[in-house]
Amino acid sequence: MERVKNPKSAIAPGNFIVGNPLDVVQIDHTQADLIVVDDLMRRPLGRPWLSLAIDVATRCVVAFFVGIDRPNAATVALLLTRIVLPKTEWLSKLGVRTDWPMHGMPRVLHLDNAAEFKGRALRMGCAEYGVELMYRPVGKPHFGGHIERLNRTLMERVHGLPGSTGSSPKGRKERRSEQQAALTLREFEQWLALEVGQRYHYSAHRGLRGDTPAGRWTTLCATSPVHALSGAPDAPLRFLLHFLPAARRTIQRDGLTLFHIRYWHPIFTAWRETDHDVIVRYHPEDLSRIYVKVARHDFIEVRYADLRRPAISLWEQRAAMKHLREQGQRTISEVMMFHTIEEQRSLVDRAQRATRSIMRRRLPKTRGRPRSELLPARLDDKCESQTEPIDYSQPISAYDVEQW
Incomplete structure (x- = not known):
């Protein structure tokens, strides 16, 4: 180069x-x-x-x-x-x-x-x-x-x-x-x-x-x-952990709390008596597990203290917190937060099923015609009909996106 x-x-x-x-x-x-x-x-x-x-x-x-x-x-x-x-x-x-x-x-x-x-x-x-x-x-x-x-x-x-x-x-x-x-x-x-x-x-x-x-x-x-990356089974995870966002937490008697969620690992039993501080790395798309640093290059995987909880994303967690605060909740518990997320997921599921049901009722009778002819055009095809084909080989004048 x-x-x-x-x-x-x-x-x-x-x-x-x-x-x-x-x-x-x-x-x-x-x-x-x-x-x-x-x-x-x-x-x-x-x-x-x-x-x-x-x-x-x-x-x-x-x-x-x-x-x-x-x-x-x-x-x-x-x-x-x-x-x-x-x-x-x-x-x-x-x-x-x-x-x-x-x-x-x-x-x-x-x-x-x-x-x-x-x-x-x-x-x-x-x-x-x-x-x-x-x-x-x-x-x-x-x-x-x-x-x-x-x-x-x-x-x-x-x-x-x-x-x-x-x-x-x-x-x-x-x-x-x-x-x-x-x-x-x-x-x-x-x-x-x-x-x-x-x-x-x-x-x-x-x-x-x-x-x-x-x-x-x-x-x-x-x-x-x-x-x-090397072919080692844990190579992808080790790579990811080096770049994930991190937070510092103290091990309490009931474990470790992050984003209003309590986590537990047996090793915490030896750490909680000394208010042990740890570095925690988390994956924004899956908060069901976090990674606690135990040595320079070693992490342990730590799960929810309550394993019945579903995996959630950080964006779902933030949306639930915002919803609860808008309802006037000043003190938000883990139970309240997960209950809100589960309600929101149920609403989404019901809405999607209702939409699919309406779409099926609106479809005309096929009378032997292929179903693909009756479904709406693909989004990509719709885009094709609304715009001229893009020539990726043509030079495009640069614009300054560094101003934001």
Whole structure:
């Protein structure tokens, strides 16, 4: 890998000449030009954040993450695991079928100067795995031109979806984005996975002299295989733990409390008499287990004290807490919080079943016609009919997403 340093050269300053896959991975966040709705009442939630990671050598998207909350250290940790680990399990949970072989350990992460990219967990985790951190000069978005162009191009595709806000504040009132919003966060994530995995990766790219990102990945990996994690069964978990958000807690007589949830492990019996302080790492998507540090590189898995509790996410926990506080609850117990989450899940389940039932009653009689002809068009097809095809090979003017 060689970075072009001469600003008077024919190549724009900040560009990279990168020969091998994952030599340089650019990461950036942007707020999508789209309003998403909640799962229950289909009411507008707001514009989700999109975190993208692009391999400079092949222009492949090696990972993305979408969420309503502003990107933070947990977002970066989850994004890194998607870069390094195979995407089969993630795609399966998402319910998307597409070929996405791009993964492995990056040599360099090329980042802007946002706070979540300067955290201690990221720096120490990258040092542990030999990943170099490289930061763009402040106020010079062209130093991240590859991912800037991809962000802009994906947003042009998003503009064909229901609930799009457009790229400019002008005319947003006339677009009635909130009234037309129809996609949940999960559905938007599914659409993005199909857009990237089935369309973008197989579209000719000007920066690759007409080759496709998927084709370039296959060609380069044949001569320069990417570095993967070891085959040890616990290697993926150990990698994740180095980047997960952390908290410090004291072991009490009844265990350890985090996010109003009590956790217990037999080893706490020896620690609770001395008010033992511990470092706790947690996975925002699954709070049913946390990881307590017992040595420099060793963690133990700690489960709920009450094993009857269902696994929940940090976002569900926060939503339940907000709901209880809005009802005037000043003291919130673990029982109240889980009861609220279970009620919300039941409402979502009933609403989804009612929606499916209504849709079935609205379908006309088939009389031997294939069911696929009677169902609404795929979201991707709808997007096709509303927008002109996007040429991913065309240059896109960079825009400064570092201002937020």
